[in-house]
Every structure is written in C-alpha cells, then in structure tokens.
Amino acid sequence: MILELFAHILSYPTEDLKKKTARLIELLEQSMIYNSNKNIVSAVDHLKVFYLYLEKTNIREQEEVYTQTFEVQSITTLDVGYILFGDDYKRAELLVNLNQEIVRYAVNTSIELADHLPNILKLLHKMEDDILKSDLINIVVYPVLKRIIKDFDSKIIESKNKVYLKHQKTLIEKSKEYRDIYVNPLLALKYVLEAIYEAEEIVIEDKSKGFLSNIEQELNIEKI
Numbered sequence: 001m002i003l004e005l006f007a008h009i010l011s012y013p014t015e016d017l018k019k020k021t022a023r024l025i026e027l028l029e030q031s032m033i034y035n036s037n038k039n040i041v042s043a044v045d046h047l048k049v050f051y052l053y054l055e056k057t058n059i060r061e062q063e064e065v066y067t068q069t070f071e072v073q074s075i076t077t078l079d080v081g082y083i084l085f086g087d088d089y090k091r092a093e094l095l096v097n098l099n100q101e102i103v104r105y106a107v108n109t110s111i112e113l114a115d116h117l118p119n120i121l122k123l124l125h126k127m128e129d130d131i132l133k134s135d136l137i138n139i140v141v142y143p144v145l146k147r148i149i150k151d152f153d154s155k156i157i158e159s160k161n162k163v164y165l166k167h168q169k170t171l172i173e174k175s176k177e178y179r180d181i182y183v184n185p186l187l188a189l190k191y192v193l194e195a196i197y198e199a200e201e202i203v204i205e206d207k208s209k210g211f212l213s214n215i216e217q218e219l220n221i222e223k224i
Contacts, residue, residue, distance in 0.1 A: 002027055002192060007121035009050070009185050010078060011110070013062040018054040021047060021185075033195060043191035046184040053181050069182045076151035080144045081115035091115070094140070101127065117141070117148075121189075134197070142199040145190050152183040 005024040009017065025047050034040050054062065069075050077083060081091035098114035101107075105126040109119045120141060127133045193199035 001125070002196070003121045004125040006185065006189050006192070007118040007125070010121070010182075010189075011118045013059060013066050015059055017059075017062065018051065021051045021054060025051065028192070037195045039191040039195040043188040043195070046188040046191070050181065050184040050188075053178060053184075057178070065178050065181060068179075075180070075182075076148050078117040078148070079113065079115055080117055080120060080140060081113075083144050083147055084140070098123070101132075117144075135202075137193060137197050137199050138202045142190070142193055143201040145186065145193070146201065149183060149186050149190065152180045152186075 002024065005020055005027070008014075008020045009024065025044055028034060028040055028044050028047070031040060034044070057065070070078055081094045085091040085094070095114050098120065101123055102109060102114050102119065105123060107119060107122045107126060109116070109122075112119055114120075120136070124133055124136060124141070127136070190199075
C-alpha cells in the first residue's frame with residue numbers, strides 16, 4: 001500500500017492527491033517502526049512539507065508545477081531507464097523485462113512507459129517474487145532515485161537552464177516558491193526504501209552521463 005501511494009503522489013496530479021498524501025503520512029506514522037527509525041520520521045517530515053504545498057495550491061497550479069518539474073524544460077525525469085542508460089539499447093532491454101512483469105501482475109501503466117517510476121512502484125507493490133523485488137529496488141530504483149534527487153541541486157538546475165536557453169532561446173517561467181517541491185516526496189521515498197526494504201545501491205554498468213547530458217544530446221539531434 002505504501003509504494004502504491006507513492007506511485008500516486010509521483011504521478012500527474014489528480015483531485016485526490018492531497019487525500020492520498022494524507023493517507024500515506026497516516027500509514028507511516030502508524031507503522032511499528034515510526035518511533036524507532038529516524039528515516040521514517042524524516043520521510044513523514046518531507047511528506048508534510050509536500051502536503052502543506054497541496055493545501056496552498058489548486059489542481060491547476062499543481063499540474064503546472066508537475067509539468068515544469070518532470071516534463072517541459074524539466075528539472076529531471078521519472079523515466080528510470082532513461083536515467084540509467086540514456087538511449088542505449090540497454091534501456092530497451094529493461095523495458096522488455098519490466099513489461100513482462102507488468103503484464104503478469106496486471107499493472108495499469110496509464111500512458112507512460114514501463115520504466116516510469118510510478119509504474120515501477122505499482123509493480124513493486126504487487127510483486128510476489130521477493131528476490132526479483134529486492135533486485136529491482138537495489139539495482140534500479142534506489143540508485144536512480146538518488147540521481148533524481150541530486151538533479152534538484154540549485155547548481156545543476158542552473159546548468160540545465162543554460163542548456164535549455166542555448167537551444168530553445170527562451171525559458172519557461174517557473175514557480176520560484178515551489179520549483180523544487182517534488183524533492184520532498186522523492187526524499188521520503190528514499191528514506192522509506194532504506195527503512196522498510198533495507199535498500200542499498202548495487203552499481204551496474206552505466207552508459208548514461210546523466211539527465212543533463214542526455215537532454216543536451218537530444219536537443220542537438222533536434223537541430224539537425
């Protein structure tokens with residue numbers, strides 16, 4: 001249930017986003033390890049910051065912030081395979097394997113690809129194979145999550161903006177107050193994976209130079 005709620009929170013905003021966030025906070029606070037694990041306490045703290053943002057904004061504003069964070073001139077992406085491998089063939093292999101499991105467990109992926117983080121979280125929620133679940137968390141989700149969180153560093157954001165300005169000649173005006181608001185549920189997810197699933201990064205061969213490099217390469221291709 002916890003991973004499924006995270007999947008909802010990290011998906012494109014809907015009217016029940018605040019309700020789902022409140023439910024996740026409630027579940028974590030009621031968990032047996034809440035008072036004994038500092039990671040769960042930190043996760044709840046970050047989710048409460050996100051919940052306060054939801055209280056202050058309407059659905060239209062939330063949609064705009066989400067789009068600017070993950071889609072248009074974005075800070076980062078939630079496409080896990082793209083972060084790991086860029087456009088290398090290994091992303092295609094990952095997609096094939098994820099699709100097999102998604103079909104097996106009847107996961108609703110909406111319009112997104114199988115390696116979209118919310119879809120992987122939905123899969124993990126349903127997955128019965130504990131070994132495969134652990135591998136998916138430690139080899140794929142957890143290391144990528146750490147890289148996504150790093151993309152919210154102000155210096156990295158400024159570097160991305162320079163790339164967008166260079167290639168697209170203009171920058172979309174973004175909310176200064178909520179520009180990095182989504183780092184909070186992402187950090188909360190990281191803390192939960194560490195506390196509940198004992199997540200630890202297992203490094204695999206990495207063909208990607210990161211989201212910034214991939215974006216610049218794509219924009220150069222568009223100009224050809």
